[in-house]
Amino acid sequence: MVKVLGSVLIVVASTLIGFRIAARYANRSRQLRQFISALKLLETEIFYAATPLPDACRRIAKLSPTPVGAFFRQVAENLMDGQGRTATEVWREALLAMKDELALKESDRSVLIAFGQTLGVSDREDQIKHIHLAIAQLSAEEVSAREEQLKSEKMWRYLGALLGLTLVILLY
Amino acid sequence: MSNEITTLFVIAGIGFMTAIFHTILKQSGKEEFAHWVTLTGIVIVLVSVLSYIDDLFEKVRNVFMIH
Numbered sequence: 001m002v003k004v005l006g007s008v009l010i011v012v013a014s015t016l017i018g019f020r021i022a023a024r025y026a027n028r029s030r031q032l033r034q035f036i037s038a039l040k041l042l043e044t045e046i047f048y049a050a051t052p053l054p055d056a057c058r059r060i061a062k063l064s065p066t067p068v069g070a071f072f073r074q075v076a077e078n079l080m081d082g083q084g085r086t087a088t089e090v091w092r093e094a095l096l097a098m099k100d101e102l103a104l105k106e107s108d109r110s111v112l113i114a115f116g117q118t119l120g121v122s123d124r125e126d127q128i129k130h131i132h133l134a135i136a137q138l139s140a141e142e143v144s145a146r147e148e149q150l151k152s153e154k155m156w157r158y159l160g161a162l163l164g165l166t167l168v169i170l171l172y
Numbered sequence: 173m174s175n176e177i178t179t180l181f182v183i184a185g186i187g188f189m190t191a192i193f194h195t196i197l198k199q200s201g202k203e204e205f206a207h208w209v210t211l212t213g214i215v216i217v218l219v220s221v222l223s224y225i226d227d228l229f230e231k232v233r234n235v236f237m238i239h
Binding site for chain 2: 150152154155158159162163166169170172
């Protein structure tokens with residue numbers, strides 16, 4: 001009886017782990033898309049409205065869904081907290097602080113950090129060019145993320161349950 | 173007797189699982205990984221029948237009086 005209960009627990013747990021890993025693939029491509037649209041919003045704010053960076057970030061935070069919105073909120077708050085840090089530092093710190101919430105890979109993060117280094121150091125036209133570059137790089141990452149998602153998401157869903165079943169058979 | 177039956181079912185289960193693993197991994201384009209999984213399955217089954225093979229050899233020796 002206890003044996004059966006333990007087996008069921010193992011299978012359920014490993015199935016859930018499999019689904020979580022599969023969800024990371026979906027989250028990564030979704031969050032990349034959200035970052036791309038957030039950067040497009042930032043472009044609009046900078047180019048047409050000439051909004052200061054903290055206000056622009058706060059407005060983007062309101063418009064973006066949770067993890068990306070929370071990221072921009074943190075950037076806006078840290079820019080306004082009066083400690084005199086540059087936008088580059090704040091951007092990088094927010095990226096590192098949100099490492100667990102954002103399902104991004106190291107290559108995505110390096111694109112965003114490189115973009116942060118151009119944030120708030122140049123005039124409007126130059127900033128727009130940098131935003132375009134970041135959007136292009138993120139789009140490339142998004143294409144590869146979606147390919148990976150197609151291949152790996154389904155696999156991990158099955159693999160979690162199967163690994164649990166195998167473990168149960170081995171331990172029985 | 174029941175212990176041996178259990179071993180039989182375990183071997184069957186592992187074979188079954190290994191086959192499914194292989195198919196799924198191959199479908200998602202991770203073939204080199206699929207081969208490793210198959211190899212691991214074979215090793216696990218071999219280890220679990222090791223004592224029985226030893227038993228068999230011992231019996232053959234006894235029958236033919238080889239010591």
